[in-house]
Amino acid sequence: MNNQPVLEIRGVNKTIRGKKIIQDLSFEVYPGEVFGFLGPNGAGKTTLIRMIVGLMKMNKGDIVIHGQSIQKSFEGAIKHVGAIVENPEMYKFLSGQNNLVHYARMFPGGIPQSRIDEVVELVGLKNRIKEKVKTYSLGMRQRLGVAQALLHRPSLLILDEPTNGLDPAGIRELRDYLRRLAREEGIAIVVSSHLLSEMELMCDRVAIIQQGKLVDVQDLRGEGAAPKETSYFFEVNDPATAQAVVQEIDPHLHVTPHPNGIELTIGRERAADIGALLIQAGLRLYAMKPLTQSLEDKFLQITGSDQIA
Known part of the structure; x- marks a missing residue:
């Protein structure tokens, strides 16, 4: 594993209407790993994701992406991030290809067609990319959303409940794809999900959050020496x-x-x-x-x- 973290959460606190939602949260995420968030209802997982991508401000602490603080250099930090915070929204009357072309035009300087072709290949949509999105399964739409999030070559991909609405085949398809993406592309992937069995299969490490506090980080890779007993x-x-x-x-x-x-x-x-x-x-x-x-x-x-x- 690369020793330099892509994402650093440093003593982050968030209070909303007098209630502490996030309390002194700190951890790091590294290149090439899939890192999961787990917690009971109201634990603060979605709040944390919203703070990472700049949709909410923190009261105390800092979030650092590739060595740049989102508070001091938001544009410099966020350019390394691709995210799907809600379900990916697409123009259903357009093809997958035209959705990506439309999105690519929003970036300063644009994104070349060669990169669009590359991410389409990466997410396994090459054979269906010219068909209208309304003909896609939920799993295909999720993969198209991931393709969109990857267009600008981020090193950190954040997905909030990416398996919502997917059938078992779609969940497995997305899980296998994300693991391959982390391994082959070296991207750090942060996932929030309520499906414990899927998190166990998908993630390298899982942070368990309760009442806004980090109570444990489980390493699921099985690396290193086995316990003596x-x-x-x-x-x-x-x-x-x-x-x-x-x-x-x-x-x-x-x-x-x-x-x-x-x-x-x-x-x-x-x-x-x-x-x-x-x-x-x-x-x-x-x-x-x-x-x-x-x-x-x-x-x-x-x-x-x-x-x-």
Whole structure:
């Protein structure tokens, strides 16, 4: 990962009508990663996105994009940003191509046709780009919106609820595209979504925000050294015998019995050894797997809430 952040949130605070919406929020987003926001209703996610793109002002702190403060040099900072804060609005009676041409003319100096062709290829709309937008599926419209946001070669792409209204196929299509975009183009992507399962599949890191405060950042990449010990579940035909075998091997090892197996907190190599010993003892070992929390489990544990937005 590039060591220089594309986006820096520095001690940001926002109060609306006496209510603290964002409180001392700080984190960084780097090139080539997909970074997600999660939080209960009213946590402040959309408020933060609106402040990043300049639609709202902060009361305290700073937001820095490519080393430039949006307060001191807004134009210099925002030129690096592409964003879809609401659903992408397109002229449905025009083709996808003409929508992009129309949008490209708004930029000072314009955007060449070669760049339009490049982003169309990038989002996978080459075969449909000359058809009218009214014939597009929601997933295709979302991709056209992303193409529009990418025309000026931003290094930071911000998407607020990009999967809204999409069917499962469209959600997967957009997810795979965003991950490829981050990897191949090195763009930093910031996503807000209420779909925890999709965030888990899409994002490299996820910031969990509660009552305007950053309560945790979950790294979902699985990079680096594995933990020395983790919980493993051994699914066997005779849990009681399996427990006895393990306690004979090591009386100090804590065994948690289950109806169809046993659970142990041990290292990876030790887990493999115990699996082999259970088989040698004549037991049928159907499965041996590490027990890891889902993002949803972590979210509910951290926030104590089931209200996600």
